[in-house]
Amino acid sequence: MAMKGTFIDNLPKVYGMYTGGFLVFIALMAFAESMGMSAEAIGIWFVTFTVFIYAYIGWMSRTMQVDAYYVAGREVPPVFNGMATGADWMSGASFVAMAGGIYMGGHPYLAFVVGWTGGYVLVAVLMAPYLRKFGCYTVPDFIGTRYGGNLARFLAVLVLIVASFTYVTAQINATGTIAAAVLQIPFELAVWIALGAILLCAMLGGMRAVTWTQVAQYIVLIIAYLVPVFWMSMKQGFGSFPQFEYGAAVAKLAELEVMHQVGVLKPVAAQAGLSALTVKHSVASSDPIAAFRFVTLVACMMMGTASLPHILMRYFTTPSVRDARRSVAWSLLFIFLLYFTAPALATLTKLQVLDPSLATSIIGKSIADVNALDWIVKWSNVGFLKIVDSNGDGILQINEFFMRGDIVVLATPEIAGLPAFISGLVAAGGLAAAMSTADGLLLAIANALSHDLYYKMIDPKADTKKRLIVARVLLIGIGAAGSAVASLRLTGILGSVAWAFDFAMSGLFFPLVLGVWWKRANRAGACAGMAVGLAVGSWYLYMVKWGGMAPWWGIDDLRFGIIGALASLIAMVVVTLMTAPPDAETQAMVDEIRVPKGKSVLDMSH
Template structure:
C-alpha cells in the first residue's frame, strides 16, 4: 500500500481538518448573513448553500478515491471511533428525521416520543449484542457474515433479499427528499432535481466506496447538526432568554398545557397515550429498536473501526451524536406548538403572521379552513403539514433568510448521507456477495471494483428513476424497513454470536418465517389480498408488524436448530474466536 504513511498522517490530522472545516462553514454562514443585509437576493443564498456544500462533498469523494478492495468496502478499517460515530449519525439520520421528526412530535405529542426512544435505544443492542463481534468477524457486508457463520450461500442469499427489501424503499425515499429540497430552493423542476441530488450521492460513494462515504458523512453530520440546533437555540433565547432549548422547553410545555386548557382543547399535548394505545406505543418502540440493530447500512459502519474495542466505543459516540439531534427534536416541536397556540390560534384570520401565508397559499403545506365562518382561527381549523415545523421555524422565529438556507442545506446533507450509506449497502451486497462470493470467486480485485461501481450506478439510477415518479406507495413503505429488517435479520445475527448451537437449517427457516409473517401482515393490513385489507391482529398497527415477525423468527430458528445436527466443529471454533477480541479478523483481510 503505497500511501500508507500519507493515510496515517491523514488520520492523525482528522481533528484539525474537521475543526478547520467547521470554522470555514460557520464563516460562510456569517458572510452570507452579512451579504443578505447588504441586499444579496434570497435565491442566490439558496444557490450558494446548495452548490458550496455539494462541491465540498464531491471534493471529499474525489480525494478519497481508491483502488483497494479493503478501502472500498470497509475504509481500510482505520476510522477512529469518534469520527465513525459522526459518520454513523449522518448515516442514521435521514432527510425524514431531519425535516419530519419534530413535525411528528408536534402532531402526536407524548406518543410521538416512541420514535425518539425507538430510534436511540436500539444502539444499546448494537453495542452489547452485535457490533464488537461483527467487527471481530471481519466481514465486508452483513450477508457476508451470515453466509460464513451459517456455512453456505442459502443464508447469504436470504440475507440479501431481506437487505434489499428494507434498504431499497428507504434509498428511494432519500433520493426523493433530495429532489424536493433541491427543487424548492433552486427552481429546478422536481423531475430533474432528483438527478441533481443523485450526482451528489454518486460522486461520494462511487469513487471512494466506504472510505469516500465515511469522510463525506462526517462533513455532512457537522452541517446537519449546526443547521438543526441553530434556529431552535435562537428561538429559545428569544422566548425564554436562555439559549439551551433542551432545558427551557419544560416551561414551554407548561405554558402549552395552560393555553390548551384556555382554548378548550381536550387532547393535551403532554398527556400519554392519546393517539396510540399503550400496546401500540410499546410495540412501536420494540420494532424500531430491534430494527435499528438489524439495519445493514448501520451495522456495516462498525466494520470500519481499527479494533474491537474501538467498535464498542464507536457505538457510544454514534448514539451521542444522534442524541444531540433527537433530544432537541421535542424542544423544536414544543416551541413551534407554543408559537402556534399563542400567536396564531384565536387570532383574526386576516391578521395572521406572514409565515402562515408563505407556507400556506400555493405551497399548500398550511391549510386554513374557517369552518364556523367567524373569521377567528380555531385550533381545529388549522392544518399543518409535518414538514413545515422544521422548515418554517426560521421564519416563525423571525430569522433572516440565511437560516432558512442553512436548514435546507442541513436537510439535504441528512438525505444525501443516508442515501450514500444505503446505496453502498445494497450495491456491496450485490457486488461482494452475489458476484464475488457466489458467481465468480476467482475475480481479481480490479474486476471486483469495476463490478462494484457498475452495480452502484445501476441501483442509484433505478432508485432515482423511481423517485422521479413521486411514488406515494413506496414512500409510505419506508417505515416498514425497521420491522422487515428486525424480522429477517435480528434473530440470525444475535443467535449467530450468542448461541453456538444455531445452525444453517435453523437460520434458513427462522429468517424465512419471520420475514414472510412480517411481510404478510404489512401487505395484508395495508392492501389485503384481493378482498381489501385484512383485520389487524390484537389491534397492532401496520408499522409494528415486527412484533409478530421477530418472535416467530426466534422460535422457528431455535426449534429447527435443535431438531437438526449442530454446526460443524470448524464453525464452532470460529464462534469461539469471535467471542474474544484477541487475534486477527476471522475472515482475513487479504492484502490486495
C-alpha cells in the first residue's frame, strides 16, 4: 500500500491498519483455539507476536539525531501523544493490580483511581504547557536552567533517579512475572528476557521509538482490558455498557455480602501473601481517620503524577505549547477509559465468585467441587490461591478462600468461563502496560544521566555521536541494574509504585510548580526544597516502615510524600525569602515561559 506524505501525516492510517491487524490476529487465535490449539500455545503466540511488533517499530524508529532521540523530534500530534502517555502512565500496577486491589480493598482502594486521574488536572493547569514552552530535553534541564547552577541540576537528577528507579524495578518485575507465567520459564530468567524486549523498543530510537511503540502498546492494552469486561457483562446480563450499568451489580453485591457474612467471618489462620475477603465492596467508613487516609492517598498520587519526569517529558514531544495542553486532556481521556472500567471489572468478577445463582460461583459450594475447577487448580499450583476448610464442614466459606489480589485481572477470563484466547489477550495487554512504562522510565533515567549529568556537567564539548552513544550505554546499564534488583523480588508490585510517587512529589513538586508560578523563587530555595524534601521523605519512610516509629495521623509508608512535600515547601519558601531574588535575566525567562507565543526559552539562549 503506497503512502503519500510523511509518516506523521499518515499516523491515523498506520495505526488504523495496525489496530485492524491486531483484531484479525485475535480472531485468528480464537479460530486456532476452536481447532484445538492449547491455551499455553495461544498465550505464547500473543506475547511473541506483540513483542515482535514493538521491536519492529523500535527498529524502524532508530535515529542518530539528538532532537529525535530526546524529544521525538517534537512532532507528535496531541491525540497520539495522549495515547503514548496513556501507555507510559498505565503500568503493570494499573493493568494487573488495580482491579484486584479494588476487589480486595473496596472503597478505600479507589483513592488510587481518583489520584491517578486527577493528577492530570495539575499537569495541564500548572506544568505541561510551561515546560513545553521552555523547550527542555529533560525535567532536570528545566530545574537546572530556571534556577541555574550544577547543584540544582544535580539534585533534580538525584530525585528523578530515586523515584524512577523505584518505579522501574516494579515494572520489570511485572513484565518478568507475565513472561514467566506465559512462557513457563523461571522468574529469574524471565526478568532478563523482559529487559531485552524493553531495550529493543527504546535503545535505537530513544524517545522517538518509545513514542511509537507506546501508541501501539496503548492500543493492545486497552483492547485487552475492555474486551473481557464487555464480554462478562453481556454474559451476566448487565448490558452492553457495563461501566454505566454496573450500579445494579454493586447493589446486588451488598446483599450477597450480608448473606456470605463478609467482614463478619475472619480468617482463622493467616496465609502468607494471600488474603481472604473481609472488606465490603462499596461501604465507606464514617471514621474521620479513614476519610483522612483516603484524601491523603489521593493527594500523594496526584502530586506524584505531576512530578514524575517520565510523564512530564512526554509533553516535550508535541509541536507546540497549545498541543502540549491539548495532549494532556487526551491523555486523561485515554487513561480514564481503563480507570473507570477497573471498578466495573472488580465488581463483576466478585459477583461471579459470590453470586450463587451464577454457575461460576464458588462461595457456598462444596469444597471438593471447587477444588476440581481448572482455574483453582492452576492458580493454586503457583501458590497465588489457597482453600482451607477451617471449620471442616466441606463447604467453602468467604473466610476459607484466600488469594492474591494481583491475579484478579489475569484470572478473570478463566473465572468467568471465557475462552482461552481471551486469557492470552489479557497477558499481552498486561505485558504491553508493564513494558511501555518500563521503557518510559528507563529512558527518563538514562536521558537525565546522559544529558544533564554527562553532557551538561561533565563533558559539554561532547559531539552528537558521543552523546547518543553514552545515552545508549547508560540505558543498558540502568536496565541491567533494574533487572538485577527486580530479580531479588524485594517488594510487591504496588508498594514500590506508590513509593515512586511519594519520592517524586517530595523532591520535585514544589520546585517545578514554583519555578513557573513564583518568580521570586531562587536557586538556594529550590536546592533546599529538593534536598530537604527528599531527605525528610526518605527519613519518614524509613522510620515508619523499618524504624518502628508510629505513623503520624495515619500517614503510613504509602503516603510519606505528604511529609516530604510539606518539608520541601517550607524549606523552599523560607530559604528563598532569606536569600536574594533571582536576577533580571531569570525573571525575564519566567515571563517568557508564561506566554505560548515565541521561540522556546532554550532556543533563544543557544
